Amino acid sequence: MINSMDLKLTAVSTDIKRIGADALVVGVVKGTDGPVLVASPFSAKVTETLQNSLAALNITGAADELVRLPATAETKAQLLAFAGLGSFEESTLSTEALRRAAGSAARQLAGASTVVFALPAATVDQAAAVAEGVALGAYQFNSHRSTPATKVPVSEAIIATAASADKALPAALKRAAILGRAVRATRDLVNVAPNVLYPATFAQEVKDSVKSQPLKVTIFDEKKLEKDGYGGLMGVGGGSERKPRMVKVEYSPTKAAKHLALVGKGITFDTGGISIKPAAGMHAMKCDMAGAATVFQAIVAIAELGLPIKVTGWLCLAENMPGGASTRPGDVLTMFGGKTVEVLNTDAEGRLVMADGLVAASAENPDALIDVATLTGAQMVALGLRTAGVMGDATLRDAVVAAADKVGEAAWAMPMPEELRPTIDSQVADLANIGERMGGMMTAAVFLNEFVGETDGVKIPWAHVDIAGPAFNEQAPFGYTHKNGTGSSVRTLVALAEDMATGK
Structure with missing residues (x-):
């Protein structure tokens, strides 16, 4: 009855240019003067180009928004996904805003096996929130289907964070994985x-x-x-x-x-x-x-x-x-x-x-x-x-x-x-x-x-x-x-x- 697949959670530094993945998730906030790309992992030139393109691409930064584009030359990911973080300034993003944005992206990116999450995660708490959101969003219930859904949930999430070398981060990621597994198992039983x-x-x-x-x-x-x-x-x-x-x-x-x-x-x-x-x-x-x-x-x-x-x-x-x-x-x-x-x-x-x-x-x-x-x-x-x-x-x-x-x-x-x-x-x-x-x-x-x-x-x-x-x-x-x-x-x-x- 409890059939939810496990999820691999790891962390790397914010230099993600050489990391291959099916998708790369970056964050956009809904600013007072329009959408703003935050914590960009790209060079200043590419970041500026993407920032100037957000409005034209109808990217608003609203919560639950996910807009997919072909990846840029500065990443080995196959897909670039813009995840809305809601109406927050970068300096005041709550852990719950990060958790929800990461979870929404993971939920909507079913079919992508490995995903890099380059959301604003400068601290252990922020990185853990991103990891937990992914662990909650990457879910699917297939127990009663004769043929499982073709788009399976994300199975590996790589969290890009400035806190990647922090000694407290492995325990935080382990906790996120345990909580995600418990929530997914609860959903299985209810469903x-x-x-x-x-x-x-x-x-x-x-x-x-x-x-x-x-x-x-x-x-x-x-x-x-x-x-x-x-x-x-x-x-x-x-x-x-x-x-x-x-x-x-x-x-x-x-x-x-x-x-x-x-x-x-x-x-x-x-x-x-x-x-x-x-x-x-x-x-x-x-x-x-x-x-x-x-x-x-x-x-x-x-x-x-x-x-x-x-x-x-x-x-x-x-x-x-x-x-x-x-x-x-x-x-x-x-x-x-x-x-x-x-x-x-x-x-x-x-x-x-x-x-x-x-x-x-x-x-x-x-x-x-x-x-x-x-x-x-x-x-x-x-x-x-x-x-x-x-x-x-x-x-x-x-x-x-x-x-x-x-x-x-x-x-x-x-x-x-x-x-x-x-x-x-x-x-x-x-x-x-x-x-x-x-x-x-x-x-x-x-x-x-x-x-x-x-x-x-x-x-x-x-x-x-x-x-x-x-x-x-x-x-x-x-x-x-x-x-x-x-x-x-x-x-x-x-x-x-x-x-x-x-x-x-």
């Missing part, structure tokens, strides 16, 4: 058809794909879940012939000072159950397991990076189908840990499986607990299709948002208003699974909060990340983001783990 990826096969893929990693995988099947009282998973998955699973993934390095627990929603297909969804667009509900895929691949990346932090992942896997054994509106489920929930809407299923996962994760008394889920349509109403909503303990919530900002992923801190808690009261059980319709993203977080445990009488720091919009892109590709599965929040979780490991 797989739901008749191929379901709870049992997802669980087996996790176990099979980490045999070479320092990870321990434990799979709880339906018999174990039933015996131990995982009522959320068993209730949601009851209507499907493909029974639920809980997968525990553990990374426990020696001398780990902190323990981070991650819980991921893994609804491998969501019909809504008896409260069935409209048929239009239901095919995209194969993405409802993106939270579990994100958590899994974040842990893989953390292990590959060798971070000195213990991380435990709980993947809550179920298929929400209508059937004779489905949960009905009005049923009461007993969750793992003993709390009861009246199910008023079977399409509010994600919070039920996540409740089981949060209780299980809390039992190990982690230092921080984060859940990731494509949880509510209300998230998209509130924040659109590209920005994740983050709720929970204010300190941890803000740390998650800061980590997202650092890696270029859009996230926004949201409150959990106290007036929403009474709306999930039930007349027959401890809680109801839905409450106030307005502010539904926050109501779902208020529900999840009820299942976060305590350590020595103090609530475990917890944050909830709703990725309903950013996890799956049904619109046109942009930057390093392809259509369908995006791999959103993998890099945020890794960055947060890095911060925790270093005591930030």
Whole structure:
């Protein structure tokens, strides 16, 4: 299922005249007086000629723009590609602008095997951003095609940078490669058809794909879940012939000072159950397991990076189908840990499986607990299709948002208003699974909060990340983001783990 090809990332000095490649990428910014060629690797004369030709060639420097021309005499590349960096001055280009431009170029240059990227990358951080963008943009999903696409992704990227001799650069390039591989693997899992990826096969893929990693995988099947009282998973998955699973993934390095627990929603297909969804667009509900895929691949990346932090992942896997054994509106489920929930809407299923996962994760008394889920349509109403909503303990919530900002992923801190808690009261059980319709993203977080445990009488720091919009892109590709599965929040979780490991 995880089939993404690997990518070779290397760095060279900015003298790239003798380097053969299928394409050479240079950057153009959208200046106040027109397009400007930046960090040109060419001689002053050729640079001037190219600069004077930009407007005539209708090159603007806008983000996502890529204009191809025959290569000049000063390079052995076969093709010269002008990549738009957006409306920035050369001195203030952000790492995210570089990441997106490199990713967009890599995405659009499918079919070119080896590409030199001569973008403004004077520092290690800038060179790493270019490398990471390429690693995110060079992607293709072919698992279900009888004949693979003829234009394969870029397989070798050469980063031209003034920091090529810096001793910190190899580690930065390695990190970029690891992050790119984790994001691409997350996309693979999200993009797989739901008749191929379901709870049992997802669980087996996790176990099979980490045999070479320092990870321990434990799979709880339906018999174990039933015996131990995982009522959320068993209730949601009851209507499907493909029974639920809980997968525990553990990374426990020696001398780990902190323990981070991650819980991921893994609804491998969501019909809504008896409260069935409209048929239009239901095919995209194969993405409802993106939270579990994100958590899994974040842990893989953390292990590959060798971070000195213990991380435990709980993947809550179920298929929400209508059937004779489905949960009905009005049923009461007993969750793992003993709390009861009246199910008023079977399409509010994600919070039920996540409740089981949060209780299980809390039992190990982690230092921080984060859940990731494509949880509510209300998230998209509130924040659109590209920005994740983050709720929970204010300190941890803000740390998650800061980590997202650092890696270029859009996230926004949201409150959990106290007036929403009474709306999930039930007349027959401890809680109801839905409450106030307005502010539904926050109501779902208020529900999840009820299942976060305590350590020595103090609530475990917890944050909830709703990725309903950013996890799956049904619109046109942009930057390093392809259509369908995006791999959103993998890099945020890794960055947060890095911060925790270093005591930030």
